Amino acid sequence: MSNNEFLSSGVCFRTRRIFLFGGIEEDTVGRAIRALYAMASLDEKKPITLFLSSYGGSLDDSMGLVDVMRLMSCPVRTVAIGKCMSAAPLIIAAGEPGERYSMLNTTFMLHSVSQDTGEGCPDWIAGMADAGKDIMKRYAELLGDWTERDVTHWRRIFRMRKDRFFNAETAWDWGLIDAIFSDKEEEE
Numbered sequence: 523m524s525n526n527e528f529l530s531s532g533v534c535f536r537t538r539r540i541f542l543f544g545g546i547e548e549d550t551v552g553r554a555i556r557a558l559y560a561m562a563s564l565d566e567k568k569p570i571t572l573f574l575s576s577y578g579g580s581l582d583d584s585m586g587l588v589d590v591m592r593l594m595s596c597p598v599r600t601v602a603i604g605k606c607m608s609a610a611p612l613i614i615a616a617g618e619p620g621e622r623y624s625m626l627n628t629t630f631m632l633h634s635v636s637q638d639t640g641e642g643c644p645d646w647i648a649g650m651a652d653a654g655k656d657i658m659k660r661y662a663e664l665l666g667d668w669t670e671r672d673v674t675h676w677r678r679i680f681r682m683r684k685d686r687f688f689n690a691e692t693a694w695d696w697g698l699i700d701a702i703f704s705d706k707e708e709e710e
Contacts (some may be wrong), residue, residue: 533557538570544580546609551587562596562622567622571599578608581635583656588616588664597621602690602699607631612661615668616700624690626704632676634658670697 532541532553534624541681542550554572561570572591591598591613600617602610602624611630614622626628627649658680675696679686690702 535561535564537564538568540570540572542572543575543603543614544698546576546584546587546613548580548583551580551583554587555590558590558594558598562594562646566595569597569599569618570594571601571631572613572617573601574602574606574610574613575602576607576610577605578610578631581609581661583706584609584612587613587656587658591616593637599623601625601703602693603626604631605629605631606693608633611693612664614693617670619668620700622699623701623703624693624699626690628690629687630689630693630698631685631687632679635683665698668697670695697700 532543533539534541538561540554540561542554544550558570558572597618598616599621600614600623602614604625604627605612606624608631611632614624635655640684659677662676662680663674665671665676669676688696690699693699694702
């Protein structure tokens with residue numbers, strides 16, 4: 523694989539690393555899912571590491587990636603780098619238990635779903651609002667299952683009318699991650 527292929531795809535097959543940097547959207551999630559399946563086809567047991575740095579994006583697409591990660595026969599490690607916000611913490615928390623990491627200076631953020639309803643009839647807008655409530659309920663339930671905090675903790679955060687920023691230590695305390703990388707030898 524040439525350096526250009528590596529940079530454009532965000533994947534390194536030799537080290538079994540996937541880099542999802544930027545928006546969590548259909549195309550970026552699609553590339554990550556294709557890379558997961560391709561790596562799993564080469565070795566069904568060897569771990570894959572997903573590095574994530576994102577302000578967030580589509581919660582629907584995050585749910586799709588999470589479903590695939592959890593179905594993989596090989597463990598999927600997750601590493602938060604720089605920023606892990608909005609829909610991104612769900613992906614980090616969905617990693618292999620005991621293998622969910624953050625870099626020391628990563629900023630995390632959670633908030634309730636925001637939707638651009640644009641134009642539409644009142645029934646369509648009400649339907650979008652109901653769908654937003656349903657997906658946030660599911661987000662809180664999943665975090666309640668995968669972390670050290672129960673679903674009420676996460677629901678309380680999602681009901682806040684502002685962004686809830688926190689650091690890697692808080693993410694560790696809440697159980698979103700299992701360890702914080704702070705030295706060179708830790709991230710091997």
